[in-house]
Amino acid sequence: xxxxxxxxxxxxxxxxxxxxxxxxxxxxxxxxxxxxxxxxxxxxxxxxxxxxxxxxxxxxxxxxxxxxxxxxxxxxxxxxxxxxxxxxxxxxxxxxxxxxxxxxxxxxxxxxxxxxxxxxxxxxxxxxxxxxxxxxxxxxxxxxxxxxxxxxxxxxxxxxxxxxxxxxxxxxxxxxxxxxxxxxxxxxxxxxxxxxxxxxxxxxxxxxxxxxxxxxxxxxxxxxxxxxxxxxxxxxxxxxxxxxxxxxxxxxxxxxxxxxxxxxxxxxxxxxxxxxxxxxxxxxxxxxxxxxxxxxxxxxxxxxxxxxxxxxxxxxxxxxxxxxxxxxxxxxxxxxxxxxxxxxxxxxx
Amino acid sequence: xxxxxxxxxxxxxxxxxxxxxxxxxxxxxxxxxxxxxxxxxxxxxxxxxxxxxxxxxxxxxxxxxxxxxxxxxxxxxxxxxxxxxxxxxxxxxxxxxxxxxxxxxxxxxxxxxxxxxxxxxxxxxxxxxxxxxxxxxxxxxxxxxxxxxxxxxxxxxxxxxxxxxxxxxxxxxxxxxxxxxxxxxxxxxxxxxxxxxxxxxxxxxxxxxxxxxxxxxxxxxxxxxxxxxxxxxxxxxxxxxxxxxxxxxxxxxxxxxxxxxxxxxxxxxxxxxxxxxxxxxxxxxxxxxxxxxxxxxxxxxxxxxxxxxxxxxxxxxxxxxxxxxxxxxxxxxxxxxxxxxxxxxxxxx
DNA sequence: CTGTTAGCGCATTCAG
DNA sequence: CTGAATGCGCTAACAG
Numbered sequence: 001x002x003x004x005x006x007x008x009x010x011x012x013x014x015x016x017x018x019x020x021x022x023x024x025x026x027x028x029x030x031x032x033x034x035x036x037x038x039x040x041x042x043x044x045x046x047x048x049x050x051x052x053x054x055x056x057x058x059x060x061x062x063x064x065x066x067x068x069x070x071x072x073x074x075x076x077x078x079x080x081x082x083x084x085x086x087x088x089x090x091x092x093x094x095x096x097x098x099x100x101x102x103x104x105x106x107x108x109x110x111x112x113x114x115x116x117x118x119x120x121x122x123x124x125x126x127x128x129x130x131x132x133x134x135x136x137x138x139x140x141x142x143x144x145x146x147x148x149x150x151x152x153x154x155x156x157x158x159x160x161x162x163x164x165x166x167x168x169x170x171x172x173x174x175x176x177x178x179x180x181x182x183x184x185x186x187x188x189x190x191x192x193x194x195x196x197x198x199x200x201x202x203x204x205x206x207x208x209x210x211x212x213x214x215x216x217x218x219x220x221x222x223x224x225x226x227x228x229x230x231x232x233x234x235x236x237x238x239x240x241x242x243x244x245x246x247x248x249x250x251x252x253x254x255x256x257x258x259x260x261x262x263x264x265x266x267x268x269x270x271x272x273x274x275x276x277x278x279x280x281x282x283x284x285x286x287x288x289x290x291x292x293x294x295x296x297x298x299x300x301x302x303x304x305x306x307x308x309x310x311x312x313x314x315x316x317x318x319x320x321x322x323x324x325x326x327x328x329x330x331x332x333x334x335x336x337x338x339x340x341x342x343x344x345x346x347x348x349x
Numbered sequence: 350x351x352x353x354x355x356x357x358x359x360x361x362x363x364x365x366x367x368x369x370x371x372x373x374x375x376x377x378x379x380x381x382x383x384x385x386x387x388x389x390x391x392x393x394x395x396x397x398x399x400x401x402x403x404x405x406x407x408x409x410x411x412x413x414x415x416x417x418x419x420x421x422x423x424x425x426x427x428x429x430x431x432x433x434x435x436x437x438x439x440x441x442x443x444x445x446x447x448x449x450x451x452x453x454x455x456x457x458x459x460x461x462x463x464x465x466x467x468x469x470x471x472x473x474x475x476x477x478x479x480x481x482x483x484x485x486x487x488x489x490x491x492x493x494x495x496x497x498x499x500x501x502x503x504x505x506x507x508x509x510x511x512x513x514x515x516x517x518x519x520x521x522x523x524x525x526x527x528x529x530x531x532x533x534x535x536x537x538x539x540x541x542x543x544x545x546x547x548x549x550x551x552x553x554x555x556x557x558x559x560x561x562x563x564x565x566x567x568x569x570x571x572x573x574x575x576x577x578x579x580x581x582x583x584x585x586x587x588x589x590x591x592x593x594x595x596x597x598x599x600x601x602x603x604x605x606x607x608x609x610x611x612x613x614x615x616x617x618x619x620x621x622x623x624x625x626x627x628x629x630x631x632x633x634x635x636x637x638x639x640x641x642x643x644x645x646x647x648x649x650x651x652x653x654x655x656x657x658x659x660x661x662x663x664x665x666x667x668x669x670x671x672x673x674x675x676x677x678x679x680x681x682x683x684x685x686x687x688x689x690x691x692x693x694x695x696x697x698x
Numbered sequence: 699c700t701g702t703t704a705g706c707g708c709a710t711t712c713a714g
Numbered sequence: 715c716t717g718a719a720t721g722c723g724c725t726a727a728c729a730g
């Protein structure tokens with residue numbers, strides 16, 4: 001119940017402090033602090049008066065002042081390369097879920113894949129006294145690793161395995177998954193495989209997926225034909241479209257193409273449709289990520305399913321555990337993935 | 350250049366404070382503060398020594414302590430109903446863009462569309478001394494409005510027009526847009542229209558879009574047939590699918606259906622395909638939002654294009670301006686939208 | 699130009 | 715059980 005006669009309650013007034021509450025209740029500020037934090041027993045009489053004063057003034061403890069004393073802010077810093085991408089949205093969702101359970105909040109920053117900005121953000125988050133930091137980067141190289149070493153705040157890296165350091169990280173075995181999807185294509189009887197790769201600068205979704213593809217071919221003794229390998233500078237629909245166009249310009253045509261992500265596969269599919277090449281009869285297609293889009297296109301895409309949400313969730317859990325018990329600096333976690341076979345590679349559809 | 354002999358530089362050490370820097374440089378802490386903030390001139394000699402001490406210790410000012418004094422945190426609180434949805438990702442992207450220009454950061458919280466949680470978050474963000482708050486809510490009713498009134502922090506609301514209060518808000522004219530897309534269907538010669546609506550509890554994407562649809566019919570003197578109006582409890586693919594199934598169970602079939610969003614339209618399209626009903630010849634379909642998906646499905650969807658990024662951008666700009674000059678408490682901004690006609694409604698495709 | 703002083707708002711000793 | 719005093723790390727007057 002709010003008292004109508006109280007001006008503080010109308011928004012915009014200057015913030016009321018613990019001091020005013022104390023005065024109004026006729027007690028000292030420490031007593032107010034004690035009832036609010038339940039840190040020490042306080043007599044019922046005072047407690048009641050204080051609670052009422054709090055109610056009347058609409059007092060809320062200043063979280064900044066509190067953070068300063070307790071040396072923790074209850075905030076987790078999150079750095080992602082971009083937000084407009086279901087993969088990263090999923091990560092954030094997973095992190096947010098854990099943060100909420102932990103009564104923490106997240107500070108979100110976008111790096112635009114710029115290593116410099118990532119290092120800078122790491123520093124800024126440290127200066128801002130984040131309790132922990134989660135970094136999702138497309139590529140973690142030398143200078144970024146150094147920046148991580150310099151960090152005096154617990155952190156977890158997503159999407160990359162940091163070999164040398166036993167840094168806690170959560171990642172997906174992209175190489176293995178690409179290997180599996182490629183093997184599947186070979187198992188289906190497709191002999192001549194092409195790939196539309198993402199930028200190799202991106203270690204996880206670019207380079208590793210290409211390598212997995214190459215390894216599968218090598219293991220089966222299939223040749224790798226350079227004109228069927230195209231590296232695009234992005235992971236967008238358009239990249240898939242252009243990539244397929246480029247592949248079709250080769251003198252011969254592969255009978256199956258692995259695309260580094262579903263979005264690219266969808267673009268490739270569009271080009272194939274326009275070219276009158278049926279999928280999978282004329283050419284099979286496989287993607288990666290199992291985005292919603294993968295089951296919307298026609299034919300639906302064979303792809304690799306994995307859970308960005310789970311990655312975010314696991315990463316945040318790792319971090320939170322570390323916060324509660326710094327001794328368990330936690331190790332790597334590999335998120336499972338799964339081959340999902342759909343019509344884009346099944347010859348009998 | 351970093352000195353190798355300096356232990357502080359290896360991560361994990363306790364944070365160095367301004368005091369240590371001052372001692373090391375043989376000056377007072379205020380002088381250190383002055384060079385770091387360029388707030389007052391300092392002689393070159395001291396400046397150099399201080400900068401060196403900073404370098405050697407790896408000192409970074411504690412942003413929390415600074416916030417406490419300056420009474421601003423450089424953080425904008427952002428509340429969205431969900432993150433895994435391109436619309437909200439776009440918003441966040443736009444906000445992040447402005448925040449970055451403004452050297453600010455964003456604290457992101459997900460409300461799961463729960464008004465109670467939204468009010469709570471508003472309070473928490475105030476307690477955390479956010480410089481401003483941006484609220485994107487599916488529905489802003491009474492109690493939420495009150496919570497906003499009580500807020501002593503500048504805020505901007507996205508997606509809703511707050512009639513009574515002249516609260517700053519950025520929104521899309523959903524009713525008008527739905528009116529236009531419906532009119533387009535009528536213009537194409539479709540006479541019997543149905544709609545798959547989202548939850549009406551959601552004012553912007555649910556109720557307003559339905560109302561726009563109804564108004565268009567009314568204006569043209571077309572009857573509204575109850576069995577062709579289905580309200581779903583979500584905006585997902587599956588809702589579109591089920592919605593279309595439900596519509597097709599009516600004794601007669603509409604010849605065009607407007608779906609509250611592209612995703613639902615895609616679901617409806619799937620059901621139509623399975624039922625062997627060609628689009629648009631057997632039935633026309635229109636969506637809303639112009640998501641990427643709208644131009645991936647076959648046939649591509651006629652829809653309403655608008656820019657979530659712009660909404661976020663404008664909202665954040667409104668807020669930032671307000672922060673810099675509190676007198677301009679800013680008014681409403683309506684984001685433009687545009688009808689995009691594609692094959693799903695064009696009879697001659 | 700520079701050092702000393704006084705808080706910001708609060709949790710936490712330390713004495714009653 | 716309660717109040718007075720201390721200080722978190724830093725900036726902003728205030729004096730030199």
